[in-house]
Amino acid sequence: MKLNHDIYEEAMANVELPEETGMRLLHESSHRKMQRRQKQKLRAAAAAAAIVTIIISFNGICYARTGQNAIEMFVSLFQQANMEEISTLAQETRESGESFTHENLKFTLERYWYDKENTQAFFTIRTESLNGLPLDVEDIKETYVILPTAEFASCSNANSELSADKTSLLEYYTTQNAYDNLGTSVNEMQIRIRKYQQDIGFFTLAPTGQAKTRYADFGRLKAKNTWAKITGAGLTFSLDYAVTKDKKPFEILDIVMKDGVIYRSDNSNHLPYTAEAIEEMEKENIRLCTHDIFSNSYRDKTWTNYSVSFCDYIEVDDITAIYADGNELMLR
Numbered sequence: 001m002k003l004n005h006d007i008y009e010e011a012m013a014n015v016e017l018p019e020e021t022g023m024r025l026l027h028e029s030s031h032r033k034m035q036r037r038q039k040q041k042l043r044a045a046a047a048a049a050a051i052v053t054i055i056i057s058f059n060g061i062c063y064a065r066t067g068q069n070a071i072e073m074f075v076s077l078f079q080q081a082n083m084e085e086i087s088t089l090a091q092e093t094r095e096s097g098e099s100f101t102h103e104n105l106k107f108t109l110e111r112y113w114y115d116k117e118n119t120q121a122f123f124t125i126r127t128e129s130l131n132g133l134p135l136d137v138e139d140i141k142e143t144y145v146i147l148p149t150a151e152f153a154s155c156s157n158a159n160s161e162l163s164a165d166k167t168s169l170l171e172y173y174t175t176q177n178a179y180d181n182l183g184t185s186v187n188e189m190q191i192r193i194r195k196y197q198q199d200i201g202f203f204t205l206a207p208t209g210q211a212k213t214r215y216a217d218f219g220r221l222k223a224k225n226t227w228a229k230i231t232g233a234g235l236t237f238s239l240d241y242a243v244t245k246d247k248k249p250f251e252i253l254d255i256v257m258k259d260g261v262i263y264r265s266d267n268s269n270h271l272p273y274t275a276e277a278i279e280e281m282e283k284e285n286i287r288l289c290t291h292d293i294f295s296n297s298y299r300d301k302t303w304t305n306y307s308v309s310f311c312d313y314i315e316v317d318d319i320t321a322i323y324a325d326g327n328e329l330m331l332r
Contacts, residue, residue: 081313092209116207134166150178183303217330
């Protein structure tokens, strides 16, 4: 998530979570932003560019500049990426160019990819100065909120690219959480831009493709729909009760890859982690994942949607096992 007071207030509105859990979500989002600035991500981006060249050479795919930009949109949001899958998503990416103006700024949806089945979207928004004066990037980030127009939603933001004259700012976003009051995924992905608490403009995303998906049996965790969905970007499942400090589906969730890497979602009370603890986990091939928890009671029904976000874009076929507190769950 983008972390300022307005986004926190909006994201947590009507969400039945204890303060401790809310603060933990903030810590995790902050940690994720810090991780993406590490050298590992820069090396991954360079490697990705080389792999894309190989893909183009062997498959005869001719990417125009727009195709390259689509690759960059996905790569920028992850430390490492499965480039075979990313190249497929890039080919499905839609160029938009839709824009609107507000006061001295112009907002443009440059391109996007939207998987309606999994409620996942990747998109880029450009903010431009209309009077030629340099943009105050920090002020823009603090003033303007970008989120889906759902009752419950989250949106993560990776690197920003500021033009040489500082009049144009390009930002990369992803979201996999957009639910109505009943916890049902939205039928239409609409992105809104707000200035403080006022909506100033909207962008509507049409479905463009579907990510490769695997499923894990979360029945023993009392998941509402039994099967959790796993894509390259993350894992989602739903519950019919509110998650609290004393009532949660698991403490530790581990997704194990065939190369030995473990993607871990920690729902215990161990957070915040120290830098030393994180470094030690990395030595053990453990990569911490962030998670979002949305809970609500509506029409006498209580629900929770739990979403785990991977720091890498993984190949789901390479998942060998998934464990909840050491108990292996069935994969298909």
